[in-house]
Amino acid sequence: MPAPPPPASRFRLIPMAARDPHEPGRSASMLELFFDLVFVVAVSIASIQLHHALTEGHVLDGLVTYGLVFFGIWWAWMNFTWFATSFDTDDWLYRVLTIVQMAGVLVLAAGIEPAFTDADYTLPILSYVVMRLAMVAQWLRASRSDASIRRTAQVYAGGIAAVQVLWLLQLTLPDVLGRITLVLLIVVEIAIPVIAQRRGTTPWHPHHITERYGLFTLILLGESLLASSNAIIEAVHDTDALGPLISIAALTFVVTAALWWIYFWPPHHRSITSFRESLRYGYVHYFVFAAAGAFSAGIEVQIDVLTGHSELSDLAASFAVTIPIAVFLAGIWWIAIRDHADPLVNAVVPLAAVLVLGDPLIPVPVTLTAVILVLVIVVLVLHPPVSSPTPPLPDATGAQPRPTIGRRSRR
Incomplete structure (x- = not known):
């Protein structure tokens, strides 16, 4: 049973005491x-x-x-x-x-x-x-x-x-x-x-925090799905580029789904068990989030190039797509994957980021990017995250709490 909320003051305000970082069932409100x-x-x-x-x-x-x-x-x-x-x-x-x-x-x-x-x-x-x-x-x-x-x-x-x-x-x-x-x-x-x-370290709930980051990632990936839809809309109005635009729409959907899969593959809550790790997780996510938002912009640029409405060259437009994907892969590997993956996964994901970065130098950059990411997914399916014990979180004073009898272990 969850603990009852503290009594409200005469102004109907609840005392703002630090919440329990081990609170069961904590989720986004x-x-x-x-x-x-x-x-x-x-x-x-x-x-x-x-x-x-x-x-x-x-x-x-x-x-x-x-x-x-x-x-x-x-x-x-x-x-x-x-x-x-x-x-x-x-x-x-x-x-x-x-x-x-x-x-x-x-x-x-x-x-x-x-x-x-x-x-x-x-x-x-x-x-x-x-x-x-x-x-x-x-x-x-x-x-x-x-x-x-x-x-x-x-x-x-x-x-x-x-x-x-x-x-x-x-x-x-x-x-x-x-x-x-x-x-x-x-x-x-x-x-x-x-x-x-x-x-003094303020307490945090690892499952709650990582759920919130996951929800924001979904918002950003949703922008990429919108870009995919825009490619189809443009194809309806520009039959001269019908084939390439439909291909861009399909490949964008595949890449977005792959990025979603890769992001949610590792157990994120295990990546913030110390203040130093929480800083790394929180701050590096700036690049992950910004890259996800820039990816959707890059797809729109690709659409403009195909329809003749862009000042960029084909090569530059391709980099507008692949650079954000490479940054996204490198960022999520650094903050969440590498500590919970076997040597093969830790080799494949960074290598995929490098290969994606160089994709514009070949004739079919977006297609190859989609293929690379699908292959990464295959590796992740065959090599699940490595299990490891999770140390207790610090309390509000920054001290590591001692395990107590009957405390539920966190996976």
Whole structure:
């Protein structure tokens, strides 16, 4: 039987104590699923704008802007997710602050196009600050409710608030200096959790966290399925390229299904059994997520090339597809597969990433990519993940808990 919720205060608020990282049956809440919906919008717009930038031949500017914009999307999602796994109370104030963050994501999405077309980051930065200030309020609330992580929560709140002042000051800088400052502020943002957790590690639920990452991956892979559908739609209207467009649609579906299979093959919850592993898992996922979003943009670029609406060459368009796939494969191998696979799998997956990266140098790049990924799936089916014991997670003080009689083992 799950433990009863703590009593609510006179304001109908539940004390924000750290949740049990071994809580049975923990899964994504309805609020978290609702939260993800706004990221569907933001990711879609970022992918569309990257597609337009690549098609028009603005490759470097497009990639840089995409990387900066996607950081805002990913960092807002990731910070909420890790906070929720530790302190989700689902009372009215928690919900209101979460909805404020959702509104900020929608405003950020509205500012993505000006960022790509005019290098104007004003709206994305302002909306980002709103989202982060909502997180400051959440951390301050946690610091008041749970003495065991009070200092950690205060460092989070103070660090995030201070950086938001710097983001607002960044808006006053000239273009070149402003872009350099953007990168520096990103580095400061990602350093805050590292600094804060030295004061005491907040607990996390491994199954809950990895389920949340899996759900976000599905959102991004859904963009690739949309690109596959768009290829069919274009084929209906452009009979001259009917055969190639249908082939692109079919191959995109196969590749997307293969990426899904590869991503969910390893036991992700075993990859975050320490704070160091959780940092690797959380941060490297930026490249996995960004690559998944860029893959759908690359497919759209391929469609434009086939229909004569792109400034890119066939070779460049092919790299727009294969580079994201290679990054996705390398990233997921590094953070989730390599520690739970036998030597053959650990050789095949990185090799597949290298081969996919070089596919544009042959006449049928997308076809060969699909074949390579299918062969990887065959290897994964024949070589299931290697079983290994999972060490206990740290509690809120960062100490490893001692096993107790009757504790259910986690697989």
